[in-house]
Structures are given as C-alpha cells and as structure tokens.
Amino acid sequence: MPDFLLEIGTEEIPARMIQTAAAELEKRIHDLLVRERLPAAEAVSGFDTPRRLAVIAPGIPAAQPDITEQLTGPSLSVAFKNGEPTPAAHAFAKKAGVEISQLERVTTPKGEYLAAKVTKKGRSSAEILAEALPKEIAFIYWPKNMYWRKPSERFVRPVRWLVALLDDQVVPLEFDGVRAGNTSRGHRLLGEASVRISRPGTYVEELYAAKVMGRDVRKMLIAEQLSLTARLANGFLRQDDSLLDTVTDLTEFPTVILGDFDPEFLSLPEEVLVTVMRDHQKYFAVEDAQHKLMPHFLAVLNTEGDREGIIRHGNARVLRARFNDARFFWQTDQKRSLLDRVGLLKNVTFQKDLGSYYEKTIRVQRLCSWLSEIVRQNNIAVRPGVVHKAALLAKTDLTTELVKEFTELQGIVGGLYAREQELDSELPAATRLAIADVIYDHYKPESMEDSVPRSLEGAVLSVGDKADTIAGMFALGLVPSGSKDPFALRRQANAIVKTIAEHKLPFRLTELVQDARAEYAGSPAEKKFGNKDFASATGSFFRERLEFYLRDTLGFKYDVVNAVLAAGAENVVDAVARAEAVTKVRPSPDFESLSVAFKRVKNILRQAQESKKQIAAAPDSNLLQEAAEKELAGQIPLTAKAVEALRAGQEYEPALLEISRLRPVVDKFFDQVMVMVEDEKVRANRLSLLQTLLKEFSTIADFSEIVTEGPKESSN
Amino acid sequence: MTSTRPKSLTFQELILRLQTFWAQRGCVLQQPYDVEVGAGTMAPETFLRVLGPTPYKVAYVQPSRRPADGRYGENPNRLFKHMQLQVILKPPPENIQELYLESLGAIGIDLHQHDIKFEEDNWESPTLGAWGIGWQVMLDGLEITQFTYFQQCGGVDLDPISVELTYGLERIGAFLQDVDSIYDIVWARDPESGHEVKYGDVRLADELQFSVYNFELADVASAWKHFELCEAECKGLIDQYAAHRKAPAEAGSWDKNRFPLLGAYDLCLKCSHMFNILDARGAISVTERVGVIARVRALAVGIAKAWVDQHQDEPAPAEASPVAKKSKQETAPVS
Missing domain, CATH: 1.10.730 (Isoleucyl-tRNA Synthetase; Domain 1)
Known part of the structure; x- marks a missing residue:
C-alpha cells in the first residue's frame, strides 16, 4: 500500500494563521480518504512551515476496493415468453453487462425474478486524489484571502508549487495553474531552491537536509535554545508561550541569539521595555533570579547562525532606536500632567456616533459614582474618591506619545504616569498610589485567563468603563452577531462577569447596563440610538455571557447552569453560589x-x-x-x-x-x-x-x- | 583615510543601484511626482496605473510628506518628509519574492550573513479607497520594505493584480552605513576629495522649517479654503466627465480621451495634503475627521471609476500578462 504526500508550497503564510489551517488540511485529507474508502493504515500527520502546508497519509490502498452488488431484473413471467427471452430480459442482461445465460434467478416474496451480480470496479487512489484535492485545498478557511493574479483561485498567499506523491509516483493534480510534481523547495537562503522528494516516507529527512524543520522540532529547539542562551548571560528566560508560537511559525530553520542593550534603559518601566521587545521586535526578555529585567534580549532567527555577530549587531541597533524613541516619548509626556490632559480627550474619538473620550470619561465617572454607592449600600468598604479620581484620569494616557506609539500599553502607561506625577499633593501618598493602580488595571481582565483588577475600586472602574461601551454600542444597534464582534463586546461582557464574580460585587447585570445607558441621556449620541430592543438584547446578551462564564470558565455542567439561570440570571455572585x-x-x-x-x-x-x-x-x-x-x-x-x-x-x-x-x-x-x-x-x-x-x-x-x-x- | 574597509554605499548610490536593478528588469524609471503626496502609492504612476488591464512596470523615488510626523529635526528616526523607492510590477512575475531578494544583493546586502523574514502586514489607505495584502520585510529585525499585492484601488477591484514594493530609503541607508541617526547618513561623497555631504546637510533645514510651518504657522483658515477650492473643482470635473458619458449625443464631438482626469487627480492630492496640514495643526475635530477623510476618498473613488472608463478600450499590449498566458497554454490539454 503506497504512502501519500501532499505539500502546498506558498509565499510566507501569516504566522497567526498557520496552525488552524494546517489542522484543517490534515482533517480534510483524513476525511476524504475515509469517505472514498481509502483509509490510511496509520494516522495522517501534518508538516507545516511558513512556506508550506503538508500532509502525509501512510499506507493508503492503491485503489478503492471493488464493490459487488446484486441487481434485480424483471420477473420471470415478464422476462420469458414461451421459454424465449423477451426484450426486457435482453435489456437487463445488457445493463448488467452479462449474457442472458449467465443471469441468475432469485426468489422473493413477490415471486421469481432475474438477477445478476455486478462488480463495480474501485477507482484508483491517484485518480480520486487528483480530482478531489484541488477542491479541498480551495476550501481551506483563511481569515483573509487574496488574489495574486486573475482569474484565479483565492488563497492566503500565492501558491507557488505543489508536491503530490503516492510513493514515488506523482499524483497529477493541479491547483490554480500549478501542477503537482515531486519538487519541493528548501530554506530560502540555506537550502536548495529545488529539492526532489523521493517518496513520502523520506519527505521529512529530505527537507531537513534542505534546512527545513517540522514545527514540533522547531518549537522544541527554540524553547531549549532560549533557556540555554539566557543562561549564557547568567539570566533566565522570561517565558512567553504565545511569542514562542509566533516565532515558531516565522521560521523554517531557527537559531537563537543573545543581544544586549544599554543598562541605562532599565530606568524605563519594565512594562514598556518588554512590550517594545515582544510586540515590536518579537524578542524574548531575560530576567535575573528575582525576576528583575536584565539588559539583554533573545532574538529568534530564521537562519543557521551569526558567526560574525552581524545579525546581533543589527538587531541591537534597531532595539536601541526603539528604546530611544520610548525614552523620548516618556520624557516628552512628563511635560504635561495627566490632569492637564483631561481636556485633550475632547479630540480623541471613542466611537464616531458616541463622541469623544472626554464625553465617555464624564459618563463613566458618573456611572462609577453610582456603582460605588451600590457597593457601599451593600456594606462593602469602598473608597468612592479613589474611583472618582481614577475614572477622570483613566483615559488621559490616550493623548500621550507613548500610548500613541505603543497602543497595547493603554491603561498601564496611565498608571505608571499617575505614580510618577504624584497627582494631587493634598492626597495622602497611599491614596495616590491606589488611584494609580486603579488606572493601571482598568482594562483588566483582557481575557478569561487574565486576572481581574487588584483592588475593589479597580474592579468598579473596569466594570463601569466596559458597561458604558456595551450600553452605547447596543443602543446604536451595533450588536455582535455570529463571528462578527468588531468592538469585542463579548470579551468586555465576559470581563464584567468575571470581575463581578471574583470581587463579589452586588451589581445586577441588566440594571448595570441600563444605568450605563441612562448616562447617555440628553447627549448628542442619544439622538442616534435606534435600537428598540435594547432591554431584551442586552438581557439575552448578558445571560449568554454568564452562561459561558459558569460553564466554560468555572466548569459547571450545562444542565446545572440551565437550572440555575432559569431561576435568575441577574446576580452573578448569587448564580455562582446557587x-x-x-x-x-x-x-x-x-x-x-x-x-x-x-x-x-x-x-x-x-x-x-x-x-x-x-x-x-x-x-x-x-x-x-x-x-x-x-x-x-x-x-x-x-x-x-x-x-x-x-x-x-x-x-x-x-x-x-x-x-x-x-x-x-x-x-x-x-x-x-x-x-x-x-x-x-x-x-x-x-x-x-x-x-x-x-x-x-x-x-x-x-x-x-x-x-x-x-x-x-x-x-x- | 585610515580605514581600509570598503565604504558602504552612499545614500545616492543606494538609490542609483536600486534604480539600475529595476531598470534592468524592464521597469520604466520615472521621476518623483511634483505634487505633494503622503506616500509613493499616491503618485499617479501607482494610483492610476494599477487600474485597468494595461501591464506596466515602473520604479521611482517618491519624497513623501507627512506633516504630523515632523519632529523639528530632533528625533534621529522620524521625518516629516521621507523618501520611498517605489516599484510597481503589473502583473507580478511568479518569482517576485526572489527578484526582490536579488535587489537587496544589488545594494550590497549578502543575505547569507543576515536574517530575513516576511511578516504579515496588510496595507490599507482609507483616503484612497485602496488596500492590499502582504508583508513587512524584516532584515535583522529592521523593517526595510513594504511588499503588497494590491487588491483594490479607488474602490475598484484590480485585474490584473499589481505588486508594490516600497523600500524605506532612509532606514536602509542608515542600516548599510551603520549610523544611529538618519541625519548622519552620508548622502554623497566626492570621489576626488572624499568630502562627505550628510543627510542632515541636505535636509535638516527642511525638517525644522516645515515642522514649524505645519505645527505652528500654517494658516488654518486658508488651508481650509484651499481644501474647499480644490475639492469643488475636482468634484466639478468628475461630474462633468460623468455627464458627458451619460449623454454622449449632447456632448457632440467630445473626445473622452482629452478629458483631464489627471488634472482632477492633482486636485484630489492637494486636498489630501491640505487635510494632513490641518490635521497636524490640530484643526480637525474628532467629529469632523472621519467626514473629511470620506470627502477625499469620494474624490479618489470618483476619479478611479472615471479613469477605468476612460481607458477601457485600450488594448492590452501583446506582451501582456505572461503568467496568465502561460497557464492558459498549460491548462488547455488537461481540460
């Protein structure tokens, strides 16, 4: 039984898309083989790099098994008149492809009939694959497709070559003008431009010789080299799993190098340094035994090494420029305090119909005052002044150079600046610090894995800020549907539910969003509110989020969740207890x-x-x-x-x-x-x-x- | 001179090498467009040429003005006006990536000593109604080129597709010469005296004065007036073209090919530049911003549609689209 290999060779596929697509292709081929009665002897496996998606199916039948079936023809009384075969008998024999004398007779409850055994020849696997695979390739889902010429198929990036082999035989398939052969390509710089694949069984080795490694090997190698290389600097790797996945999907033959930066930059906050390294340069950070950042970075290359240090030098140069920028922004930003920036928020759009961040700030501040009051009425100790001040300043960092450059640091930068600027000197130091922390945390939790704000006041602001967004969007009719949720409202509602649950806040979900909606009263935005189903839409939306939280985050059985929510889905803390x-x-x-x-x-x-x-x-x-x-x-x-x-x-x-x-x-x-x-x-x-x-x-x-x-x- | 190390390319040699490389691969060498633009894409050699069926290959340097990016010449990495080397290949050859990598060899980058990655980066210009799919090309962690397969331009689906390569010349220059500030890049070196002229010598005054102008002194009222005048005239031209096309009989001997859509496009570019100045001056409020961008886009889209119409009868030259033709021949016997 021959082995089967398919390799789709492309220009560089975006790292974030490779894993899902590779899994889909693997499943498509597995399903196709099962459907066509050509099951592989061993599990179908995948092989992917930025420039290729491949699937190997070991030991598939060379052809479908033949199918023998019995055809039933006319009844004997119709088939024969006076012992002679009638035209009906002739027609049946012709259809079955046998002589009349070879026809059999079967007895059924309705009488005796003519019958014939017919064998349907199975088709060859090469034929089936050549016919079916182009469709399977075309059906792979990509978050973003493109044309590279017209008229053509659409794919994530241009398809440049195809390898399709049954043992050493090419399967004659074609996708968008590219014909499959037995020639693959090696690593862009280290390998041969064309690599002959002898057979599926040797594919992995032959590519390895052309300096292309499979994903698992790359990932393991990178992880190992990162740890070892960090030790060279007497430090430790700061783990970052999602970055590890990204760099794995950006390389075919990875190497890790250690670089340094000027220790002077360590005077900048770690958050800033790590963000610059991770998000902009895809570098890993190095820390000491006390988890303090060290002046080194680890870069993952897509090449064999850097004997002369040229690449390290280049990377260090880029990082220096980035850090210089960050320091420049940090210093420039100090010229204007956060308090002075509140007015500038009038020039920052929150959402085109909902107005500026200044208007949002005022709404959220009012909403949070009310929320603090609810908390207080439930005999929970809260500092309303801290919430109030933090709500005023929370969005001001959007006007800073640092956040304009590194948007992912919003909130964090505001918190850092609030700490640095000592805000209002009349406030006790502890209060000022508490305000800074609330600002720092108020976007949290950014996912269900992320932690909620540290303080109760941070939780109140986080909930209020998100409720304001959800209320405004729903009132405009911008309701998430299916996979469409451009404003990440589901994520924000999940964050609200999680924060309420973990801080045991006494908020009722639909009241919360209705209170938030009420803050828009009389604003220009309100004139654009057209959603008549606001109450029911937000009600069912939050119910779903709570259901998700109970079931997927906390792990309650679905019927328990249904039973509990049927008796009330308003009070998160209570629902969890029930x-x-x-x-x-x-x-x-x-x-x-x-x-x-x-x-x-x-x-x-x-x-x-x-x-x-x-x-x-x-x-x-x-x-x-x-x-x-x-x-x-x-x-x-x-x-x-x-x-x-x-x-x-x-x-x-x-x-x-x-x-x-x-x-x-x-x-x-x-x-x-x-x-x-x-x-x-x-x-x-x-x-x-x-x-x-x-x-x-x-x-x-x-x-x-x-x-x-x-x-x-x-x-x- | 004490150093025996070969000098790396000057800034102007870098430009010359890239131009020579692409000229040798059949590109028309155009000169920079003489109306202010924010990017090489906005020059008509890209914006209009990628529309319609006619194949085209062109390379040009385009000084690109972005008023809000000015830093008074104080930031070593940021400029109000930077230079792009723009290459358009319509349609792109199959080995386009390899060709691009070869061009790096032409400016003295031995890829075997470097780390190169193609990282996802799609490009979009809301003002032009244009977008494409592609990468930022990273060389040792530095973004040196934007590589884009154009999908749409002026709201028009493109056929054939064009590839746009945009080389960031200052970044590449600083990389090659290993300097930390753009202003320290050697622009020219006198072959006889060895005298060096730096980027700062050539452009620093430019950066300083235009930062002052764009951020402090540009007259907001007259910038708005300029914007509105250009917009009105541009719109008038687009409407006139449409009216003639709708009622050809009344137009009489009207020749559509004489109609100055190129003039209309210049006016659209001026609007875009005025918008950028107003933006840098902080004169566009939140609520206005989206609306003003939409106004410029309406002009760009109107011109693109008219341009496609004006050029629809142009025969695609015989050497058109070698890729498409080849595949047709190959696919014929199979089907």
Missing part, C-alpha cells in the same frame, strides 16, 4: 428523583394549559380529598418557610437539602393521587397545588432542567 449548591446536592438520590418529579409536574401543567383546563388560583383545603394530597398541601408551606429563610441567608445547599426532603411526600402524591380527574373543581385544585409546588421551589434552580440518567433498566 450553581455550587446544586452541583453538591445533585448526586443525592432524593434530588435526582425530585427533579424527575418536577419534570412531571411541568408536563402535567403544560398539558393542562394546552387543553385549556382550569387551574385554581390557590389550593383550597376544603377540596382536598386524598390523604396524600392533604399531606403535600400541608408540607409545602412548612418547607417553603424553612427554604425561604435559608435562601434569604444565601444558604443554598441546606435550602436544597430541605427541598429534597419533600421527595417522599411528592412520590406518595403521584403514587396515590390522580390529577386529571373528571371532577372539574377537584382537578383545578390539584393543578393549583402542583403549580404552588413548582413556584415555591424553583427560586434557587429549576430542577426540571437537571438531566437525570433515567430509569436504570438497561442491562449493562
């Missing part, structure tokens, strides 16, 4: 059984409503007949009272246990009482009893949402 309690109680047999009972209650009530059966407003004790229903009716208020007391104290687990103690009473009710009886009054009363049961005990979670394993009747 989810925890439900998760704990859920395995108990009483709870399982009760959730089955609640599903039954829900069904009965739904059917009653559908068939327009009357349900009494409240159960009437005079209409209770059976002992079991009397018992249930008597128990409900007792349990409800106990549960309510526990629930009010947010003691959800004991509350749920209390509810689960209803099980025997509820079970007995269903065993002994028929709900849908003929007597209208009795029926209406029993339905009302069930409705009360459901209403009283679904305030912590809707148990009917819990997925139970069902009756254990299967034998395994």
